[in-house]
Structure formats: C-alpha cells, structure tokens
Amino acid sequence: MPKLLLVAFEGFELLDAFGPLELLxxxxxxxxxxxxxxxxxxxxxxxxxxxxxxxAKLEVRSCVPVVASHSLVEALSQKWDLLLVPGGQGTRALVGDEPFLATLALLCDASAAVASVCTGSALLAAAGVLDGRKATTNKRGWAWVTESSKRAATVEWTPRARWVADRTGGKLCATSSGVAAGLDMAVWLASDLLGAGVGEAAAKRAEYVPSTDPADDPFAALVK
Amino acid sequence: MPKLLLVAFEGFELLDAFGPLELLxxxxxxxxxxxxxxxxxxxxxxxxxxxxxxxAKLEVRSCVPVVASHSLVEALSQKWDLLLVPGGQGTRALVGDEPFLATLALLCDASAAVASVCTGSALLAAAGVLDGRKATTNKRGWAWVTESSKRAATVEWTPRARWVADRTGGKLCATSSGVAAGLDMAVWLASDLLGAGVGEAAAKRAEYVPSTDPADDPFAALVK
Known part of the structure; x- marks a missing residue:
C-alpha cells in the first residue's frame, strides 16, 4: 500500500486536507x-x-481537533510515496518558522512526490521546494502567497490553473488552487501516480464529478 | 453564531463530515x-x-483520529440549529445499536434542522427520524440502506436525487446522496437556513463550483 504523509498544523483548512485524503x-x-x-x-x-x-479568527474557527501520530521530525525516519501539505489560516505563522520549514524541506526530500492545496504552496515555497518551479495557489490569497517569503519570488506562479504539476529534476511537485481544487488535483494525482483510471474510480466511489482540465479555473478572476 | 452538531462515530466517512463542515x-x-x-x-x-x-476494511481504513468534545448524551443538554450525520463504514454497526439510535432521535428532536450525508440516512431512518419522509442516500449502498432497518421501509426513498429536502411537520430534514453530494447539499442548506446567497458565498470562498439542481444526479444509474 503506497504511503501518504499528511502534514498537519494548527489552523489547517479542513477540506484542503480531508478532500484529497478521502480520494487518495x-x-x-x-x-x-x-x-x-x-x-x-x-x-x-x-x-x-x-x-x-x-x-479571534484563528481561535474561533479552528475547531476540529485531530490527533497526529507523529511529529514532523519523527516522520523523517521513513520514506513517503506522497507528501500532502494543506493550506489554511495556520500557514501565516509557519511561513516564517525556520525549524518547521527546514524539517518540511527534509520531508519533501524523503518523499517521492509532493503536493499542496491552497496556501500550502506558501509553505513549500518558503521551504525552497518550489525554487524555479511552476506552481499555483488560492486565488483570494494570491498576493500574500506570492510575496510570503523571499523564496516565493523564485517560483513561476501560474494564476489561471486549477492545479499545476511540475516535474523539474524528475520529481513531481503538484500544487492546487483554493480549497476545493485539491479534490480535482487528487483525482489527477491518483491516476498519475497509481495508474490510469485509479483516480476516476475513486471519484466515482465518492460520487464526485472531478474537473479534469487543470487550465479550467473558474476562480482565476479573483486574483488581484 | 448558529450552532452545528456533528455526530461522529468510529468509521465515519471523512468527506461526508468535513466537506459540508468546511462550507457550513x-x-x-x-x-x-x-x-x-x-x-x-x-x-x-x-x-x-x-x-x-x-x-480489515474497518481497521485499515479508519485512520484519522478526531477528538469529540461531547458524548451524544452530553450534547442533549443543548439546543442545536443544525445536526449533521455523516455516513461511512461505521453505520453498519450503529444501525442496530438501540441506545445510539434512541439518543440520535432525541438529538434530532433538539435540533431545528437535521441533515445526513451518504449512508448517514440509514441511521436517521433507523432512529425513526425519516418516518414517512422523502429521503435519498448513497447510490452504491442503496439496497443496504433502504433495507437496513424496519423503519427504513417507511421512508419514501428517492433514487434520482443529489439531495432531498423534506419539511414534513414543519421541520427540515435534508439527506444527500453519496460522499461528495454532501458538499452540494451544504451549499443549499446554508442559503436556505442562513439567508439567500450565503451558501454560494461560502462555496466561492472555498473555490467550489456547486451543483445547484438537486434532481441532477450523475450517479443515479449506480442504484441496483
């Protein structure tokens, strides 16, 4: 069974994590x-x-307590087939947290493929994982994400994209647009990484009609 | 702030709960x-x-530990604006659990509106909440849900529906089809219960394109 590592943190966005997770x-x-x-x-x-x-936003709206079985450092003792980084309010604090970013970079090295949803791409960018790569992110948070760290300036940000798959250096790094876009990226990821049709079968099981064209982005106009 | 009660149980389906929860x-x-x-x-x-x-299915695939702050009995000490029951593997055991069903029935009495996703409707049916009402459920689990309890036989099951809203007795009871259908039901619920456009604004914030026609059910053909 291929191994997925979900990177959780205080204030992660619920659907960013659990939408892709359901399908994967x-x-x-x-x-x-x-x-x-x-x-x-x-x-x-x-x-x-x-x-x-x-x-108040962070306090009031972070309300689903989930138990993480590992610390990020403990997770470094294993290899992962896919690492998933959600976005959410909590990315604001972590984008400047050097120990977190250093560990995230090492975890990405230890993962065969890496994916982020929404503002999770700000964390990958700040950790250097997106250096020189194409990526996308949440449309409403566009300005913040693309200016969230010095290294974010080295990323080729793609404003009109439901998700972006970059294979620079032979390693897949997929980033999705806002929250629900992670569902569509997950369907594509499953078929790309596990075999043709695998993602579509999972989507059907979940009674989900996925968007299959990464360039079809209904929310691109929200980018400011 | 209106109060939502999420009924969680061992083996609840992730997206059934966290998809609607994100939007609500x-x-x-x-x-x-x-x-x-x-x-x-x-x-x-x-x-x-x-x-x-x-x-093995239940053991291997139930893998996101969530902390419930209340027992169902403790939750009876409050009134709720909306009660949400997810489906999932765990419904198989609970549909015959009389103490659970009796408490669920009381919680539904204490809630202004009730909603279920996927096979969660089997639990509402067994608890008597859907007696004489129209409802729908997961398409792949159709036969099991509609025969899951004696009281399920009194429900007017609707095979072609993304979700069904029934207002018998003046109380809204909404049931959705499989997993991802809960997202569409949640958008509709938010606008019906909190005000016109509220659900659509939440969907836009989550970069989600909702299905707005409850009769448009791409998975109806899965019903056996």
Missing part, C-alpha cells in the same frame, strides 16, 4: 498524520468577516 | 463534535477491493 485513501493510499509536535492539532476554516481580529 | 463553517456556523463516547473517534473511507475482509 479510496485510491489505495494509507495515511500517516504528522504535525510540528505529535498529539492534537486543530483544523478549521479561514476567518469570516464575522470575526473581528486575526487572533 | 465558512457560512457562519460554529461546530461541536459529539460521538457515542467523548474522546477519540476515527474517521476513514469505505473499504476498497484491496481489503480482504470487512474487519
């Missing part, structure tokens, strides 16, 4: 959840206008 | 997670053909 598990992956520290980490959603402050 | 949280709900016993409960995916036995 149906496609045949097993999953291990790792976080900066093992134990409970809370997923949630990006703050709504109802929330007054950044702090 | 973005729409303005707060969430409380309750399970038969509070503490850790594992979500996963329905077994794949790769799994040898029913036991």
């Amino acid at each position: 598990l149906l496609a045949g992956y097993s999953v291990t959840i790792a976080a900066p520290t093992n134990g409970v980490v809370r997923g949630g959603v990006v703050g709504s206008e109802a929330c007054k402050s950044e702090a | 949280l973005l729409a303005g709900y707060s969430v409380t997670i309750a399970a038969p016993t509070n503490g850790v409960v594992r979500g996963g995916v329905v077994g794949s053909e790769a799994c040898k036995s029913e036991a």
Whole structure:
C-alpha cells in the first residue's frame, strides 16, 4: 500500500486536507498524520468577516481537533510515496518558522512526490521546494502567497490553473488552487501516480464529478 | 453564531463530515463534535477491493483520529440549529445499536434542522427520524440502506436525487446522496437556513463550483 504523509498544523483548512485524503485513501493510499509536535492539532476554516481580529479568527474557527501520530521530525525516519501539505489560516505563522520549514524541506526530500492545496504552496515555497518551479495557489490569497517569503519570488506562479504539476529534476511537485481544487488535483494525482483510471474510480466511489482540465479555473478572476 | 452538531462515530466517512463542515463553517456556523463516547473517534473511507475482509476494511481504513468534545448524551443538554450525520463504514454497526439510535432521535428532536450525508440516512431512518419522509442516500449502498432497518421501509426513498429536502411537520430534514453530494447539499442548506446567497458565498470562498439542481444526479444509474 503506497504511503501518504499528511502534514498537519494548527489552523489547517479542513477540506484542503480531508478532500484529497478521502480520494487518495479510496485510491489505495494509507495515511500517516504528522504535525510540528505529535498529539492534537486543530483544523478549521479561514476567518469570516464575522470575526473581528486575526487572533479571534484563528481561535474561533479552528475547531476540529485531530490527533497526529507523529511529529514532523519523527516522520523523517521513513520514506513517503506522497507528501500532502494543506493550506489554511495556520500557514501565516509557519511561513516564517525556520525549524518547521527546514524539517518540511527534509520531508519533501524523503518523499517521492509532493503536493499542496491552497496556501500550502506558501509553505513549500518558503521551504525552497518550489525554487524555479511552476506552481499555483488560492486565488483570494494570491498576493500574500506570492510575496510570503523571499523564496516565493523564485517560483513561476501560474494564476489561471486549477492545479499545476511540475516535474523539474524528475520529481513531481503538484500544487492546487483554493480549497476545493485539491479534490480535482487528487483525482489527477491518483491516476498519475497509481495508474490510469485509479483516480476516476475513486471519484466515482465518492460520487464526485472531478474537473479534469487543470487550465479550467473558474476562480482565476479573483486574483488581484 | 448558529450552532452545528456533528455526530461522529468510529468509521465515519471523512468527506461526508468535513466537506459540508468546511462550507457550513465558512457560512457562519460554529461546530461541536459529539460521538457515542467523548474522546477519540476515527474517521476513514469505505473499504476498497484491496481489503480482504470487512474487519480489515474497518481497521485499515479508519485512520484519522478526531477528538469529540461531547458524548451524544452530553450534547442533549443543548439546543442545536443544525445536526449533521455523516455516513461511512461505521453505520453498519450503529444501525442496530438501540441506545445510539434512541439518543440520535432525541438529538434530532433538539435540533431545528437535521441533515445526513451518504449512508448517514440509514441511521436517521433507523432512529425513526425519516418516518414517512422523502429521503435519498448513497447510490452504491442503496439496497443496504433502504433495507437496513424496519423503519427504513417507511421512508419514501428517492433514487434520482443529489439531495432531498423534506419539511414534513414543519421541520427540515435534508439527506444527500453519496460522499461528495454532501458538499452540494451544504451549499443549499446554508442559503436556505442562513439567508439567500450565503451558501454560494461560502462555496466561492472555498473555490467550489456547486451543483445547484438537486434532481441532477450523475450517479443515479449506480442504484441496483
């Protein structure tokens, strides 16, 4: 069974992680959840206008406690077939967290393929994983992601893309647009990595109609 | 902030719960997670053909430990604006669990509106919540759900439906088809319960293109 590592952190976006995970598990992956520290980490959603402050957003809207079985450092003792990095409110703090980024870079080295959803690409960029690569991200958070770190400036950001697959150096690095785009990327990933039709069969099992054209991006106009 | 109760249990389907939850949280709900016993409960995916036995399916594929802050009985001390019941492998055991079903029926009484995703409708049916109502469910599990309990025979099951909204007795009871159909139902629910356009705004925020016609069911042909 191919091994998927989900990188979880405080304030990860729920559907960023569990949408792709549903489809990738149906496609045949097993999953291990790792976080900066093992134990409970809370997923949630990006703050709504109802929330007054950044702090309140993170506090109020991070509300699904998930148990990570491994710390990120502990996860370094294994090889992974696929590493998945969600986005979410929590990326704001982590994009400047050097120990986190250094460990993430090592985990990406230890993974045959790497994928991110939404603002998860800001973390991959800051960790140097996207140096010189093509990538995309959440459309509403475009300005923040593309300016979130010095290394983000070296990425070839693609504004009109549901997802982007880059194979520079022979290693697949796939990045998706906002939240739900991760579902479509996961269907494509499963078929690319596990065999033709595997992703589509998983989507059918989940009664999901995937978008199959990575250039068909209904939300590209949100980029500012 | 309107209050959503997520009914979690061992072997709940990941996207059944976290797809609608993403959209409903973005729409303005707060969430409380309750399970038969509070503490850790594992979500996963329905077994794949790769799994040898029913036991192995449940063991191997239930792999995301989530912390429930309340037991279902504890959740009875509050009123809820919306109760959400996911489906998944775990419904097989619970559909014959009388204490669980009795508590679920009381929780539904204490909730202004009730919704289920996928085989979650088998639990609502067995608890008597769908007596004489129209409902739908997962297409691949159709035969099992519609025959899963004596009370399921009193439900007016609708095979061609992405979701079904029934308002018998003045109370909204919405049931969706398989896994990903819960996303579309959630968009509709948010607009119906919180105000016109609220669900669509949440979907846009999540870069999700919802299906808006409940009768447009691409998976109806899977019903046997």
